[in-house]
Amino acid sequence: FLSSSAVLGLEPLNEPWQYTPMDELKKFYWDGYKIVKRKAPYWKYIMHDAFQFDSKVWGGFMDGCPDRALDTHIYQAWSDPNSRIFFYNDACAVKETISALERDFGPVVVGEWSLATDNCAMWLNGFNDNLPGFPRLPCKYIPCGDPYMGFDQPGTPLDPSKAIQGPYGTGMSGPIFGLCPVGRDWMKETSGNPLTGKDWIRAPPEVPKGMDDTDNVMANLALKKINAFSGIGHGFYFWNFRTDLYDPQWSYMAALERGWIPKGNLKDNKVMNACNKEDNGEFRCVVKDGQLEESVRKGAAYALIAEGSPSAYLSNYTGQALVDEANDILENFWSANRVQGATCDFGGIAYLVELNRTDDDYGMGGGVMLNDDDEYSGGMNGNGRYFGGELSLLVTVLVVIGASSLGGILGFVIAMNCNKEFNQRVRASSVFSGFQSNPTVRQSLAFDKFDDDDVSELKFYEDENQPLMNK
Numbered sequence: 199f200l201s202s203s204a205v206l207g208l209e210p211l212n213e214p215w216q217y218t219p220m221d222e223l224k225k226f227y228w229d230g231y232k233i234v235k236r237k238a239p240y241w242k243y244i245m246h247d248a249f250q251f252d253s254k255v256w257g258g259f260m261d262g263c264p265d266r267a268l269d270t271h272i273y274q275a276w277s278d279p280n281s282r283i284f285f286y287n288d289a290c291a292v293k294e295t296i297s298a299l300e301r302d303f304g305p306v307v308v309g310e311w312s313l314a315t316d317n318c319a320m321w322l323n324g325f326n327d328n329l330p331g332f333p334r335l336p337c338k339y340i341p342c343g344d345p346y347m348g349f350d351q352p353g354t355p356l357d358p359s360k361a362i363q364g365p366y367g368t369g370m371s372g373p374i375f376g377l378c379p380v381g382r383d384w385m386k387e388t389s390g391n392p393l394t395g396k397d398w399i400r401a402p403p404e405v406p407k408g409m410d411d412t413d414n415v416m417a418n419l420a421l422k423k424i425n426a427f428s429g430i431g432h433g434f435y436f437w438n439f440r441t442d443l444y445d446p447q448w449s450y451m452a453a454l455e456r457g458w459i460p461k462g463n464l465k466d467n468k469v470m471n472a473c474n475k476e477d478n479g480e481f482r483c484v485v486k487d488g489q490l491e492e493s494v495r496k497g498a499a500y501a502l503i504a505e506g507s508p509s510a511y512l513s514n515y516t517g518q519a520l521v522d523e524a525n526d527i528l529e530n531f532w533s534a535n536r537v538q539g540a541t542c543d544f545g546g547i548a549y550l551v552e553l554n555r556t557d558d559d560y561g562m563g564g565g566v567m568l569n570d571d572d573e574y575s576g577g578m579n580g581n582g583r584y585f586g587g588e589l590s591l592l593v594t595v596l597v598v599i600g601a602s603s604l605g606g607i608l609g610f611v612i613a614m615n616c617n618k619e620f621n622q623r624v625r626a627s628s629v630f631s632g633f634q635s636n637p638t639v640r641q642s643l644a645f646d647k648f649d650d651d652d653v654s655e656l657k658f659y660e661d662e663n664q665p666l667m668n669k
Contacts, residue, residue, distance in 0.1 A: 200238050207242025208234055209269060209309075216249040223248055224259060231263065244269045244307065251295055257302030267305040267432060270296075272423075275314035275322065275447075278543070279334050282384065282415050283393040283481070283550050285315050286422055290476035291536055293426040300431060308427045308434035313416050313458060314447040318379050318403075320371055326362075328369025338403040339377035346442055381447040384415040394551050416447070416458040421472035428464045481550040483532035483542035484525050491520055497544030498524040501531035 199205045210230040214223055227245045234243050246269045247256060260266055272292055274285055299306045318337035323329050345354045353363065358376030371379060383405040387395030405412070427434040436450040436459070446452035453459045460466060475481070485494055499509035515523050524547075532542045542550045613620045 205241065207244055207265070207267075208238075209244040209246060210234075211246060213246055213271065214248040218248055220248075220250070220255060228260070231260065231266065235265070241265070242267060244309070246271070246309070251299065253298045253302040256299060259303060261304075267307050268299060268303055269307050269309040270299075271310035271437075272308055272427075273310070273312060273314065275312065275317050275319070276329070276332075277315065278546060279316070279398065280543070281394050281396065281398060281549060282419075284542070285419055286393075287476050287481060287536075287550055288541055289419060289422040290426055290473035291541075293430050293473070296426070296431045305432040307432050310437040311423060311427070311434060312437055312448050313419055313423075313453060314381055315419075316382050318381050319441075319445055319448050320373075320378050320380070320443060322371065323369065324367055326365060326370065326372045327367025328371045330368050332369060333379075335382060336403045337379040338382050339374065340380055340444065342373050342376055342378040343442060378443050380443055380445040383410050384412045385409050386411040391552070394549060413456060413458065416453070416456070418472070420453065420458045421460065421469055422476070424460070424464060424469050425472040428469065475552075479533065479536070481542075481552055483528045483548050484551055485521050485528065485547055486549050489547045491516060493545060493547050494520055494524050497547040498527045500544060501527050505531060505534075 210227070231243050234241055243266045245266065249271070250256070251270045251272075256268055274288060277285070277288070296306050296308075316335065316337070317323070317328065317332040321327070323332070342356055345351050349355055356373050356376055360375065362370060362372045362374050382403045383401070385397055385401035385405045386392070386409050387397045388409075389395055389397055424434075436453075438448055438450065440451045441449040444452060446456050446458060450459065454461065460469065485497075495512045495515075498512055502509040502512075512520070512523070528542065528544055528548050532540055536542075542548050615621075
């Protein structure tokens, strides 16, 4: 392939272990670079960062050597479950690190990224395997497809009567009763601000129609990731081009068809402005409600120790005083380090909220909520529960009931005016005897249209159980 125009360059090792001794890895890269440039002087030489995407590690390495670049793979699939606002901020924050590496090392390529926010994709971590403790939440399952390599492969066709089959690795991921795991859906938030709500914690992996917000979340996440990758680094590649199962979080073609990834110009305003809020730091890192005091102390202590400050004094704080102190500590740490990739998590005790916004600002008193990323045409009731979806359902039910009732009344009036026998029987009924003196009722129901003598001919029979009307 020395002279092939299809080959741009070579990466000698994909995703070396993150705990590889860096001196050994850099020596390997140096040796490989000399071999490649000696044999193929026009090829680019790409080096994976071993998941150490840091200027302190790569700054100045091979400085002055031409045609070299650093490859980094940026995923959120291995993150702990969190709100959409966490993933939005995390996606936008990487642009600062890319920019720093471009300055301190040279060309940076995001060689892999996806839209997955969970670890559910089948065999993501190996055949019938997964990382210990993953996936963090239950996965969505869809019917497995036919094997792309044909039915002569071992274990095919799948037996829909069997649970997951071995051999197993350290974790489990595979077909179960003919169903295969794929990424979870995102649900519309109904109990708070759409960005920071916690309904994702108890949301089912497959959200019912009318509550599914996956298209909205994924489209916004894609815009923010492309904003972070484009115009700063030297390119980016979505992983993968397509997938065996329908899993758009990992399939470029499927994500494009769903409208998650924009087509055409990456300089479109939607892309260019996607991270405005995140770039301007319009969020605050605070302690979640209901956290254990010991966990709050540990999270705050981590931030203090990382900054070189003492943390023992935190043992003197309890209750709301501890939360207030921790809020200041976490916010200061996150604000100072977010551009270097720091997240607002701290062991799961913290999350992001919009700056200078309270629950009342999000409609706790029934106001309308609209924001740049996620739009909901509704508000919240006095208990802080979003009523947009419930209100729409209630209105729909009332409309159906009203329409049915109106149709029944209209049909009754038409029958009274057009069917002589029906008219006579109704007039002879004791139910309507009290209305016959009312002129409006008599005119509307055509009481005077037919001869009263015909009504007198109706004979009534009654037994012990029920009245029986007959002519």
